[in-house]
Structures are given as C-alpha cells and as structure tokens.
Amino acid sequence: MNVHLIGQKLVDSIAVVIAVMIGTFINASDAQALNTVAPVERNELAYSSVNKISLLIEPAELEGQLQRERLRIIDTRSMDRYEQGHIPGAVRVDVASWKELGTTKGGFQNAKAWGQKVRRLGINADSEIVVYGDGLTSTARIWWTLKYLGLKEVKILNGGWNVWVNEKRPSSSVLPRVTSTKFVPQFQADRLEEIDSLKKSLRTSKVTIVDTRSEGEYTGRVVRGKRGGHIPGATHLEWKEVLAADGRFKPVAELQKLFRERGILPEETVVSYCQSGARASVEAFALELVGYPQVKLFVRSWEQWSADPEAPVEKGN
Numbered sequence: 001m002n003v004h005l006i007g008q009k010l011v012d013s014i015a016v017v018i019a020v021m022i023g024t025f026i027n028a029s030d031a032q033a034l035n036t037v038a039p040v041e042r043n044e045l046a047y048s049s050v051n052k053i054s055l056l057i058e059p060a061e062l063e064g065q066l067q068r069e070r071l072r073i074i075d076t077r078s079m080d081r082y083e084q085g086h087i088p089g090a091v092r093v094d095v096a097s098w099k100e101l102g103t104t105k106g107g108f109q110n111a112k113a114w115g116q117k118v119r120r121l122g123i124n125a126d127s128e129i130v131v132y133g134d135g136l137t138s139t140a141r142i143w144w145t146l147k148y149l150g151l152k153e154v155k156i157l158n159g160g161w162n163v164w165v166n167e168k169r170p171s172s173s174v175l176p177r178v179t180s181t182k183f184v185p186q187f188q189a190d191r192l193e194e195i196d197s198l199k200k201s202l203r204t205s206k207v208t209i210v211d212t213r214s215e216g217e218y219t220g221r222v223v224r225g226k227r228g229g230h231i232p233g234a235t236h237l238e239w240k241e242v243l244a245a246d247g248r249f250k251p252v253a254e255l256q257k258l259f260r261e262r263g264i265l266p267e268e269t270v271v272s273y274c275q276s277g278a279r280a281s282v283e284a285f286a287l288e289l290v291g292y293p294q295v296k297l298f299v300r301s302w303e304q305w306s307a308d309p310e311a312p313v314e315k316g317n
Contacts, residue, residue, distance in 0.1 A: 055143075055289050056249060057130055057155045059164050062087075065128075066170075072123050076133030076142055077161065085171040087132065087164060091121050091178055095138045098145060103276055103300055108192055114149055114185045122178040125151065132157035132164070136247065137239070140281035144297055150186030156285065159248045193271045193296040195304055199311065202232060207269045209234040210262075212283045213302070217275070220315035224275055225306030229315040231273065236317075237262050239279040242286040255290045266292045273298035273305075 065071055066088055073090040075082050082092040098117065101107045108114075123129060129146060131154065133139040139156055146154045157164065165171070201207045211234040216222035218236045220229040230236070241258065244250050250258070264270060270287055272280040277299040287295045298305075305311045 055155055055285065056158045058158050059167055059169055062130055062157060063169050068128065070124075070126060070128045072121065072127045072129050074121060074129060074131045074142060075161075076131060076135070076138040081134065083173065083175070085173050087161075088170055088172040088174075089176050090132075091176060093121060093142055095133075095142060098142060099276070099278070102141075102145060103303070108148065108187070108299065111185050111187070115183060118146075118149060118151075118183045118185070119181045120178070122181060123151065123183055124181045125183060127151065127153070129154045130157055131155070132160045134161045136160060136243070136282055137278035140285050141278045144191070144277075144281040144284055148188050148191045148297075150188055159246065162247060190294075191296060193273075193298040195298075195300065195308065195311065198231070198271060198298060198305075201271070202312070205233075207271050207296075208264055210264060210270060210272045210280075210283060211236050212239040212272055212274045212279045214238060217302070219317060225302050227306040227313050229306075229313040230302075231305060232312050232314045234273075234314075235262050235264060237264070237283065239274070239282040242283060249286060249289065252290050255286055259287065259290070259292075269294040269296060271296045271298055273301040275301055276303045277301055 062073075071089070073087050075086050075090040075092045076095050077086075077092070079092065082090075086092070101110065101113055101117070123146075129151060131139050131143045131146070136156075139160060143154055143156050198207075198209075201209075209231050211218050211230045213230075214222065215236065215238065217224060217228075218230045218234075222228065237258075242250060242255060249255070259265075264287075270292060272284045272287070272295065274280040277297060280297055280299075280301060284295050284297045306313070
C-alpha cells in the first residue's frame, strides 16, 4: 500500500473534522451574538420616519438658501412690521383671514377659497416653504394649514424673526413681486379633527387628547368660551412647555421625554386643542417634529366645544 497516499487521506480527514468544528463554533457564536444584541423597545418603533427631513430650519441654514429658486418664505407678522423690514424675499400672509376661514363651519372643505389664498403667495405644490414671525402661535397655525392643504415641504424658522434679527442676519424693506400660481389644494383629512368625531372617540378611548391652554383655562378657573373646564380625559400640557427659554423648540430627546412623562405616546392618535387652534398648532408641530405619526388638530377647539350643550365638560385637575 502506498504510505504517502494513506498519509494524505489522514490529513484530509483531519482537515474536514477541523472545518466542521470551526463552522459549529462560528454558528454558535453568531447565535449568541444575536441573542445578546440590545433589544429595541417597542415604543421606539412607534416613532415615524417623517422627521428624517426636519420640520425646523435654523437661521444660518436659511440664510445660505435665500437664492434657491423653489424657496418661498412666509412672514406671519403685521403689515407695519413686515414693511419696516423682513427676511429678503419673504411674502406676508394675512393670518387673521386664514384663521377666519379655518374656524368657520365647513371652512376647511372650501377648496376654492384656500386655493386662492395660497396662489396669491406664489406657492406651488413643489415649493420649499419656510414660515416665520414674531409669534410662534401664528407661525404654527400657518404651518399646519399649509400641511393640511397638501404641501409637502413646509418648515418653521427656529426662533423666528427675533432670533434672525438678534443674530444680525440680512433684512429688506423691498416688497417682492409675486406671480400667482395654479396651486390646487389636496386636503389631508387625517390631520383635521372635527367635533363629532371627537365625541365618538371619547366613548371608544381611541385617542389621546392634549389640552395646550393655560392651567387656569384647563381647570375652569379662567373661562374663555361658553363654559369653563376641559374635554373629559384630556391631558394638560401647555404649549409653552415645548419651548426653550430663547423661544426655540427644545431638543428632540427632551420633547420625547416630556411627552412620555405626560402619557402622550407615539403608538396612539394624538388630538391637540386649545381655544381656537393656534396654541394647539405649536404642540402639533412639536409632536410631528419628534416623529409622532398620527397627530390631529381640533382647529375649532374649546371655542366650539364649550358652545355645544351636548359636549361633556370636566373641571379641575
């Protein structure tokens, strides 16, 4: 018998055994590694990816984009302040007229009226919109309305006009020429909460309701409307609590922690309300900013709810 051949077969057999042992070890290690990976909390999975494109823009970033062709900057301040100075290229929006239409019965189903208002601002369906002002409630109202009307890229200038001026960024008193567009609204009905739907939700506990008014309004000590108090079961989180001392929004991690501590979870549909929709718009924005996927605004808010004798009311904490 060939001794060399026997030796070679023995070497081959040993190699096979070693390979099997190594493969078994690697598979076991992989399995152990999979079992030791830190689990992702279910709550983390509930956050939407909508905030991958931030809803906020910082002043320095906006200044670098002022020449962008698709950019449309919307100023929510009074006409006097706008004419005295504004961000270059900004167009003023009449917040009062937008509020009036939005809080009128059936106002948010009036495609003709909303189309006219948006077209006057020179906004197209593909416009990159930045909204700012010297009061965040008006800014947030316009932001929410534009999103409801179907516009995709709408941001808020973090800190607004006050931060822009304090950082000595450019301003202009020149009124820009605006070319009317052919914009047609595409209503996003899942963003809007109506009173009848909210009444039904109270009976089925399908939503988390957030009252963004002051504590006095929430408890009923301060009465604004036909009655004082709040919608039964509503969680109180005043709109100012989502802001830092300088008027900017708090960091995302802080906001997520704040919402969770108040029992406002991303797995649930969240309905935000106040007196007539402005303060609640700020909180709706903050919820979307951190990735809450199902946020609705009860635009007519306490003004409508308190006037409806069939709408239940709670008082106190």
